[in-house]
Amino acid sequence: MTALPEETTKALGLVIDLDTCVGCHACAVNCKEWNTGGHSAPLTDEDPYGGDTVGVWFNRIHAFEVGEGDMGRTVHFPRSCLHCETPACVTVCPTGASYKREADGIVLVDEDLCIGCKLCSWACPYGAREYDHDAGVMKKCTLCIDRIYNENLPEAERVPACVSTCPAGARHFGDLSDPASAVSELVAARGGFDLMPELGMKPTNKYLPPRPRTNTRKEADSAGPMEQAGGFLGLLDRVFSR
Amino acid sequence: MHPAYSVIFFTVSSGIGFGMLMIAGGLAAIGRMPIDGVFGFVVMAAALATAAAGLLSSTLHLGHPERAWRALSQWRTSWLSREGIAAIATFPTALLFGWGWVIAGSLAFPYACAGGIAALLALATVYSTGKIYQSLVTIRAWHDSLVTPVYVALALASGALWLAVIARALNYADPAMTHLPIGLLVLGWLMKWRYWVRRDTDTGGPTVGTATGLGRDGTPVRLLESPHTQENFVMREMGYRIARKHAVKLRRVAQVLAFALPIVLTGLAMLPAMAGWPALAFSLLAAALGTIGIATERWLFFAEARHAVTLYYGAERA
Numbered sequence: 001m002t003a004l005p006e007e008t009t010k011a012l013g014l015v016i017d018l019d020t021c022v023g024c025h026a027c028a029v030n031c032k033e034w035n036t037g038g039h040s041a042p043l044t045d046e047d048p049y050g051g052d053t054v055g056v057w058f059n060r061i062h063a064f065e066v067g068e069g070d071m072g073r074t075v076h077f078p079r080s081c082l083h084c085e086t087p088a089c090v091t092v093c094p095t096g097a098s099y100k101r102e103a104d105g106i107v108l109v110d111e112d113l114c115i116g117c118k119l120c121s122w123a124c125p126y127g128a129r130e131y132d133h134d135a136g137v138m139k140k141c142t143l144c145i146d147r148i149y150n151e152n153l154p155e156a157e158r159v160p161a162c163v164s165t166c167p168a169g170a171r172h173f174g175d176l177s178d179p180a181s182a183v184s185e186l187v188a189a190r191g192g193f194d195l196m197p198e199l200g201m202k203p204t205n206k207y208l209p210p211r212p213r214t215n216t217r218k219e220a221d222s223a224g225p226m227e228q229a230g231g232f233l234g235l236l237d238r239v240f241s242r
Numbered sequence: 243m244h245p246a247y248s249v250i251f252f253t254v255s256s257g258i259g260f261g262m263l264m265i266a267g268g269l270a271a272i273g274r275m276p277i278d279g280v281f282g283f284v285v286m287a288a289a290l291a292t293a294a295a296g297l298l299s300s301t302l303h304l305g306h307p308e309r310a311w312r313a314l315s316q317w318r319t320s321w322l323s324r325e326g327i328a329a330i331a332t333f334p335t336a337l338l339f340g341w342g343w344v345i346a347g348s349l350a351f352p353y354a355c356a357g358g359i360a361a362l363l364a365l366a367t368v369y370s371t372g373k374i375y376q377s378l379v380t381i382r383a384w385h386d387s388l389v390t391p392v393y394v395a396l397a398l399a400s401g402a403l404w405l406a407v408i409a410r411a412l413n414y415a416d417p418a419m420t421h422l423p424i425g426l427l428v429l430g431w432l433m434k435w436r437y438w439v440r441r442d443t444d445t446g447g448p449t450v451g452t453a454t455g456l457g458r459d460g461t462p463v464r465l466l467e468s469p470h471t472q473e474n475f476v477m478r479e480m481g482y483r484i485a486r487k488h489a490v491k492l493r494r495v496a497q498v499l500a501f502a503l504p505i506v507l508t509g510l511a512m513l514p515a516m517a518g519w520p521a522l523a524f525s526l527l528a529a530a531l532g533t534i535g536i537a538t539e540r541w542l543f544f545a546e547a548r549h550a551v552t553l554y555y556g557a558e559r560a
Contacts, residue, residue, distance in 0.1 A: 002316045002318075002319045002320055003318055003319055004319075018456070025469075028469070052472065053472050054472060054473070054474060054475065054478075055474070056475070057470075057474070060469035060470065060474075060554075061469050062465065062467065062468065062469050062554055063465075063466040063467035064450075064454055064456060064463050064464065064465055064466055065463070065464045065465075065466040066456045066457070066461055066462070066463050067461050067462065068462055074466055075454075075456055077454055077456075077554075079469075079554055088378070088379065088380070090319075091319040091320065092319070092320050092321070092322065092374075092377070092378075093316060093319075093320060094312075094313035094314075094315070094316050094320045094322040094323035094326065095309070095312040095313050095315060095316060095323075096312070096315050096316050097312075113309070113312055114305070114306065114309075115304050115305065115306045115307075115309045115310055115312060115313060116304050116305015116306050117303075117304055117305075117313070117322065118303075118305075118479065119322055119374070121475070121476070121479060121480070122243070122378055122380065122381070122479075122480070122549070123378055123380060124380065124551070125379075125380040125448070125453075125549075125550035125551060126551065126554075127476040127480070127551035127554060130474065130475045130476060131305070131475045131479070133305075133475075135305070136304075136305025136306050137305055137306070138305075193455045193458070194455070195452075195453060195454070195455055196448045196452050196453050196550065197452075198448060198452060199379050199380065199448060199550065200379065207455050209455070209456070210456075
């Protein structure tokens, strides 16, 4: 049913730390690997070995240049479904294939109901939905529902594939509706923010801003030229300086 | 936004059909339609065939056309669902109206009433079509209060143009049918003009700064590296861009073909000296050019619209 739940018991989601993300794409690769055999399997690739490859991915890693001159920095930016509180992708769906779960707030697609009209992809500002031309249905991040509730996995591994694989510890998973949860505390401590809040989707996932820079070039320059060494070291310096 | 031909054909063709039904049903409801089986048959056949052709083409771009019936279930939240229901409800009502007009030879109580209801349902269908686009906050050019009125006005104008052709061909020179296109075209032109002026002066909308949250304090943000070397579905569907100079040229083409020429040609057809074949020829040319012009306008409606997701792929404002 495309009517949204009044409220969800939990609001499971991700917190992505833009300060520590190194842009290695491991989360995207592990996401693809897990999900091509998971709930929405397969994540079809068309012409996979040709020159015009198109494939379904739930996670895409962009890189942005932020600031200018000495203050400029590169910020790696993972982008996936934000499991919004008021997702327009769900309400525009004409068939009821898109839905938001009352229990945990996860936004899913029932592939048996989807007619492949693609309107949900138009309604999502975050590009979270990718159409599978082969299956004729829309696919999207499931927050790894087949991992997080999977009792066959050791408890420590019951997190989304992207979170389990991140070598930098830049991705965190938890209940964002619980102010006492680790993720909520992280958001509060680091000033986590929403993407495009002006569009009113109320994303569940939060992003943590890069920490302010401390090692600016000005400080590095203030070290000045090294003093001329004397004695044996001075001799070596003169020999190697030729 | 990618201008898909199936969607352009659907909105233009069903616009003509539902527009003609709005006018024919409306005129029948107020007793301004001639009770003539041949005229009634041609009007109803043209209206229902173009409306149905458009609807069928809209199912062609679906991944699973055989499941299209499921799209009627979510009318509580989805304008696409409402559009489907209104479109399907229009047909039996229109058929009852057509039955009275063509076979029973009567536009009295039940049939005139059915005509009026069919007109309202056709209006509801086109209104829902407009709302599908207007309700999307992700596409600023579509989230504009003039989008739905323009859809309705252009459906009425294109339906009126073709109704005038049929009226002239079968020698019904009722000004309600032959003069109507001019008023509707002027109305549509004014609204579309106002819409374009509003779009061109709009400076709001999300930016790459708010899309990434990294420029919320005004810090400049630029895309450094795209996540993938090939285009993905999101870029193909939502990333279509048209050069500004082409857009300006096509807007002129759309205005000349959709509005200026059909207004002049319809006016020429109204001159007493042009009665008979010349009037029919002018009317036909007006309808044909008007249809091409509205298709151009519809193509631009997609091509000029920028989606918020493009902010993640290099756009600065959407």
